[in-house]
Amino acid sequence: MEYSSISSEVIRGYIDLIILRVLYDGDSYGYEISKSITRISVGGYIMKETTLYSAFSRLGKLGYLRSYPGTYSGGRERTYYTLTEEGREYYKQKCDEWVLTKDLINKFIIGGQL
Amino acid sequence: MEAIKIYIENVFKAFGDNERVTALKRDMLAGMEEKYNALKAEGKSENEAVGSVIADFGSIDEIVAELGTPPIISELRPAVSKGAYEEDDEGIPVSREDALRLTAAFKKASKWLGIGVWLILTGVSTMMMIVNSGFNTQNIIGETATRFTNTITNPGSASLAEAVALFALFLFIIPAVILFIINGMSLNRYYEKYGNKALFLDSSTRTELEQMRERFMPKFTAVIAAGVAIVLLAVGGFLLFANLGLETFAVSALIFTIGFAAFLFIVAGMEYHAYDYVLGRGDYGYITKKQSQDSERIIGTVAAVFWPLITAVYLLWSFVGDSWSISWLIWPISGILFGAFAGGISVWTEGKK
Numbered sequence: 001m002e003y004s005s006i007s008s009e010v011i012r013g014y015i016d017l018i019i020l021r022v023l024y025d026g027d028s029y030g031y032e033i034s035k036s037i038t039r040i041s042v043g044g045y046i047m048k049e050t051t052l053y054s055a056f057s058r059l060g061k062l063g064y065l066r067s068y069p070g071t072y073s074g075g076r077e078r079t080y081y082t083l084t085e086e087g088r089e090y091y092k093q094k095c096d097e098w099v100l101t102k103d104l105i106n107k108f109i110i111g112g113q114l
Numbered sequence: 115m116e117a118i119k120i121y122i123e124n125v126f127k128a129f130g131d132n133e134r135v136t137a138l139k140r141d142m143l144a145g146m147e148e149k150y151n152a153l154k155a156e157g158k159s160e161n162e163a164v165g166s167v168i169a170d171f172g173s174i175d176e177i178v179a180e181l182g183t184p185p186i187i188s189e190l191r192p193a194v195s196k197g198a199y200e201e202d203d204e205g206i207p208v209s210r211e212d213a214l215r216l217t218a219a220f221k222k223a224s225k226w227l228g229i230g231v232w233l234i235l236t237g238v239s240t241m242m243m244i245v246n247s248g249f250n251t252q253n254i255i256g257e258t259a260t261r262f263t264n265t266i267t268n269p270g271s272a273s274l275a276e277a278v279a280l281f282a283l284f285l286f287i288i289p290a291v292i293l294f295i296i297n298g299m300s301l302n303r304y305y306e307k308y309g310n311k312a313l314f315l316d317s318s319t320r321t322e323l324e325q326m327r328e329r330f331m332p333k334f335t336a337v338i339a340a341g342v343a344i345v346l347l348a349v350g351g352f353l354l355f356a357n358l359g360l361e362t363f364a365v366s367a368l369i370f371t372i373g374f375a376a377f378l379f380i381v382a383g384m385e386y387h388a389y390d391y392v393l394g395r396g397d398y399g400y401i402t403k404k405q406s407q408d409s410e411r412i413i414g415t416v417a418a419v420f421w422p423l424i425t426a427v428y429l430l431w432s433f434v435g436d437s438w439s440i441s442w443l444i445w446p447i448s449g450i451l452f453g454a455f456a457g458g459i460s461v462w463t464e465g466k467k
């Protein structure tokens with residue numbers, strides 16, 4: 001699927017949801033999160049580095065995730081991220097919002113499923 | 115991989131050097147390096163791997179959203195920082211380097227000025243001890259002043275002790291004055307450059323300086339507390355020695371000990387003042403700056419007349435009336451009166467607006 005054709009304004013609303021979903025099942029670090037996103041999207045969607053890391057910073061400030069220094073890999077430090085309780089709450093809210101949005105917009109799609 | 119590192123360095127160069135930038139750079143570079151290694155492991159060529167990683171980098175706008183506008187851009191058009199500033203105020207954009215240089219200059223000058231004040235107080239204290247060449251002179255201030263002026267007006271009849279005392283005083287005062295002049299000049303450079311204008315800092319510099327100030331505050335409190343403790347110690351010692359009849363020693367020791375407290379107050383106070391100045395807080399809040407210009411002018415004019423006058427009165431009264439023992443009272447009294455006057459003027463000009 002050509003997910004890269006989705007305009008950035010549209011996808012911006014769901015960057016948080018995407019990242020929080022990846023962290024929902026367990027802690028992870030930058031590169032691995034990026035790989036998971038591409039994997040879950042079944043190869044179609046690659047999140048830019050700047051988007052990813054600004055989101056980490058933003059979500060951290062909002063208290064939805066926490067970072068901690070992690071195990072070394074080939075002599076290098078990794079920053080790991082973990083979801084907070086507030087983060088899980090926020091993820092669920094975003095899921096609900098999406099269901100509602102999908103429902104509404106579908107009504108305006110010619111020939112779209114209800 | 116080198117190409118990727120250079121790319122990151124260039125992108126982040128404009129944002130300067132602080133903890134947030136360094137942390138973000140490190141994290142992003144780590145992720146990009148892992149992606150690069152994975153691509154190479156898949157068999158991609160150097161060019162393909164580097165190209166792929168850089169293509170996935172993204173847009174600098176998102177970094178700006180997180181770190182704030184880079185300083186270079188804000189130097190070209192003054193970015194109005196949050197605070198007491200209004201859009202149309204006069205101000206000078208100040209780069210991160212200049213802001214840090216200003217703060218460092220204040221700190222450095224404060225230490226030398228503190229030493230200068232310590233030298234003067236130590237010099238006076240030493241002079242007092244020597245000139246009285248005894249530990250229990252009554253009416254020490256009067257005695258010191260009389261002998262001191264005696265040395266100047268009748269050099270021939272001065273005793274050895276008096277001559278040595280005068281010499282010792284100058285030994286301390288001359289380096290102190292030199293320090294005052296040198297450091298006063300170096301600070302004056304900044305006052306002239308920025309005058310009374312607001313200093314516009316970009317948001318990352320402002321945050322950095324605010325963090326520096328936060329880290330400084332506990333140190334400030336501790337140093338001031340130490341200074342106060344020293345003053346109390348000095349007063350206690352003075353009362354003790356005066357009671358034991360060692361009046362000369364008591365006063366000299368008091369002045370000497372207070373010299374240390376003065377050094378601490380000056381160093382801590384000037385650093386505190388430096389942060390206020392560069393961040394536009396407190397006395398240097400821009401709105402306050404505009405208002406205070408008028409009252410400062412009035413107070414300055416009056417001071418320029420008042421203080422020389424008081425000095426003349428003091429010297430005249432003391433020499434002619436030989437009343438050094440009570441004439442010194444003129445100083446605390448006029449100090450309090452002038453302080454009241456200055457305060458009154460400030461309130462009055464504020465009320466006028």
